[in-house]
Amino acid sequence: MVVLGSLSQIKPSPIRTNSSSSSSNPSQKGLLLTRRRATVLGPSFVVASLLHFNNPISPQPSSHLALAQQQQEDELQQEEDRSVHLFQETSPSVVFIKDLEIDKSLKASPDAVFLSEDGNSKVEGTGSGFIWDKFGHIVTNYHVVAKLATDQTGLQRCKVYLVDARGNGFYSEGKIVGVDPAYDLAVLKVDVEGHELKPVVLGTSNGLHVGQSCFAIGNPYGYENTLTMGVVSGLGREIPSPDGKAIRGAIQTDAAINAGNSGGPLIDSYGHIIGINTATFTRKGTGASSGVNFAIPIDTVVRTVPYLIVYGTPYRDRF
Secondary structure, three states: OOOHHHOOOOOOOOOOOOHHHHHHOHHHHHHHHHHHHHHHHHHHHHHHHHHHHOOOOOOOOOHHHHHHHHHHHHHHHHHHHHHHHHHHHHHHHEEEEEEEEEOOOOOOOHHHHHHHOOOOEEEEEEEEEEEOOOOOEEEEOHHHOHHHHOOOOOOEEEEEEEEOOOOOEEEEEOEEEEEEHHHOEEEEEOOOOOOOOOOOEEOOOOOOOOOOEEEEEEOHHHOOOEEEEEEEEEEEEEEEOOOOOEEEEEEEEOOOOOOOOOOOEEEOOOOEEEEEEEEEEEOOOOOOEEEEEEEEEHHHHHHHHHHHHHHOOOHHHOO
16 A cells, blocks of 8 residues: 655746746756656656556566565475474384284184284274384373283283384384373383384473474374374363373363374474373264364373383282
8 A cells, every 4th residue: 555645745946937048048948848847747657656556457466476475385385394304203203003802712822813913813992102212112091001901811912013213114012011090101012123213202291382383193093104283272181091080281282183093192393292192072973083182291201101111010000
């Protein structure tokens, strides 16, 4: 928009009208005519320029508009590139977990059935987890491996699918190291001989702000390496734990979390884990996520997991 009040009025220069001088000097007469023409044409040129500038139908876009569009496209491309890079760097640290129940009618040993990859075992559930360290410790939710943790028959098994630092996929049996139902946490141990793992980069849940971006990586409904994006929707929430108590300080997010995402990491824009995806409210009768999802804050995980690795399951939680 052009502010017309900011334009100064063009005033013609004062011209002497001495008849004797103008008749005696032809050059001054030409100068007088030139000045008069400039006086008349000057305002006309300004008006024409304003009309052209304010014409809404321009045959060609202005250079400023084209530059703004290019900058917007560059920003979108940079944002997409950051998301792609973040996923590529973080996804090798995320694992896929299958809970299996071995057919008890088989004559073969459960371990032989586990390794055979045939139809002699039943998939009881699936979930996600992440690599804690290079020694093969896997962190996930307790409710993902609850059947294995409470198994009295010896027929429950946990199969963990991983990718090593070189991008080679493999699977191994996950054995319970320790569980803490009060915080819905569990630690598994897998045999990683011959493979170098890439642990997650730990962040902090202290100092999070509502509105900042976050990303969830997991295996919803068995679809491996799924990325969803959202924001931190709320902080300091309370969610129920498997032992009936409350987990305080949970992170609320609208990044989609569905069945199979449990145990996977919630990460920030730098690829640092800030929580463990744990629970979601679903629409009644559909099972679909309502967009109200929760993660256990990573500061709680950091306080609990080292204890489970060193001392195992607390006595109060042993079955």
